[in-house]
Amino acid sequence: MRRVLERYNNTAFGRFVLRNQKYAPILFFMGGFIFDTLTLGRIDRVYDTVVLCSHMTLLSITLYLYNTVDEDKWEGTFIKRYSEYFPLLIQFFFGALSSAFVIYFFRSVSLSKTMFFFILLVLLLFANEFLKKKISNKYLQFSIYFFISFTFFAFMIPTLIREMNTFIFIISGLVSLGSTLALIKFIYKSSPGTRAEVSPKKLFALILSIYLTINVFYAFNFIPPVPLALDTGLVAHEVRKENNQYIVTYEKSPWYVFWRKYDINLHRQPGQRVYVFTSVFAPTDLKKAVFHRWKWYNPETEKWEVTDDIGFKVTGGRDLGFRGYTHKKNLKEGQWKVEVITEEELILGVVDFEIKNTSEPHEEGIVQKSL
Numbered sequence: 001m002r003r004v005l006e007r008y009n010n011t012a013f014g015r016f017v018l019r020n021q022k023y024a025p026i027l028f029f030m031g032g033f034i035f036d037t038l039t040l041g042r043i044d045r046v047y048d049t050v051v052l053c054s055h056m057t058l059l060s061i062t063l064y065l066y067n068t069v070d071e072d073k074w075e076g077t078f079i080k081r082y083s084e085y086f087p088l089l090i091q092f093f094f095g096a097l098s099s100a101f102v103i104y105f106f107r108s109v110s111l112s113k114t115m116f117f118f119i120l121l122v123l124l125l126f127a128n129e130f131l132k133k134k135i136s137n138k139y140l141q142f143s144i145y146f147f148i149s150f151t152f153f154a155f156m157i158p159t160l161i162r163e164m165n166t167f168i169f170i171i172s173g174l175v176s177l178g179s180t181l182a183l184i185k186f187i188y189k190s191s192p193g194t195r196a197e198v199s200p201k202k203l204f205a206l207i208l209s210i211y212l213t214i215n216v217f218y219a220f221n222f223i224p225p226v227p228l229a230l231d232t233g234l235v236a237h238e239v240r241k242e243n244n245q246y247i248v249t250y251e252k253s254p255w256y257v258f259w260r261k262y263d264i265n266l267h268r269q270p271g272q273r274v275y276v277f278t279s280v281f282a283p284t285d286l287k288k289a290v291f292h293r294w295k296w297y298n299p300e301t302e303k304w305e306v307t308d309d310i311g312f313k314v315t316g317g318r319d320l321g322f323r324g325y326t327h328k329k330n331l332k333e334g335q336w337k338v339e340v341i342t343e344e345e346l347i348l349g350v351v352d353f354e355i356k357n358t359s360e361p362h363e364e365g366i367v368q369k370s371l
Helices: 002-009 012-019 021-039 046-068 083-106 115-130 138-161 166-190 192-197 200-219
Strands: 229-236 238-242 245-251 265-268 274-281 287-298 303-315 322-328 334-342 347-357 366-370
Touching: 046 083, 046 138, 046 166, 046 192, 083 138, 138 166, 138 200, 166 192, 166 200, 229 245, 229 334, 229 347, 238 274, 245 265, 245 274, 274 287, 274 334, 274 347, 287 322, 303 322
Parallel strands: 265 347
Antiparallel strands: 229 274, 238 245, 245 366, 274 322, 287 303, 287 334, 334 347
């Protein structure tokens, strides 16, 4: 192996790589993120499950090897010989898992308070590129590992057992906490170096604080209810079902508002119905009650008032999500929003719009699509 590496280093390409090796981590990071974006799709696909489980398993093994490599039992082995690459491997798996979670969470967030947790994941993803020199800090290692582990089990357990609720989220957190503490204890017993560097009480307090913080985020709806995800949400003039297709008539957004399908200004005649259409992705065989919570902004009290909670059951398995809609009549003019929520009142997404009454039918920008 060493001879092969020497021959490689003497080639023109090898010399180019050595001269620009400081850029290698960011290039691998970008390549990994692009690869995940192109290949990861549904959390319940066998491919996605195998990739995530492999990353998590290999990260745990690499973390153990990195923290015990200085022990005599590894002398003369290939593990000792290539130990200098372990920090890069840890960094790679941190990046691969966090980028996968960013991709999945991106489908689940709207411009609401759940965006906060999504931004936290994005910051972790990019911060990973600056951790190379600090990855030897064991407190940092295990803290990031636990955060990623918690997110991993929060996705994986509901997907595997086809059920999602607050109890399952608590179980996911406890499984993550137990497995992380078990790995730390195993490393701590196997590595005198770790025992010399780490205070068990300080490390446990740090991990416990992360555990409690994530649970507080969940309690205040800062975390989207993964693995559910809102694929489509829009306000419409009409929704009807024909041959297992939903024909949706709505006002399209201006060309420069590329991130939203519909125009937030809904022009309607008095007495005309207003529809909200959504499609919610769920893993195969997962059944869940979802509600449309209609809210009107009262300009006098400057508060949002709940007018209705209208629910329906979501059944998982469809690539583009389970489709459903609700409608109301005789709505007041002004600002409205419909929160798409679970029975635990966790927010999947929000459809914002403003109702503007017109005396004649509005035709500008009206489109009709099959969804």
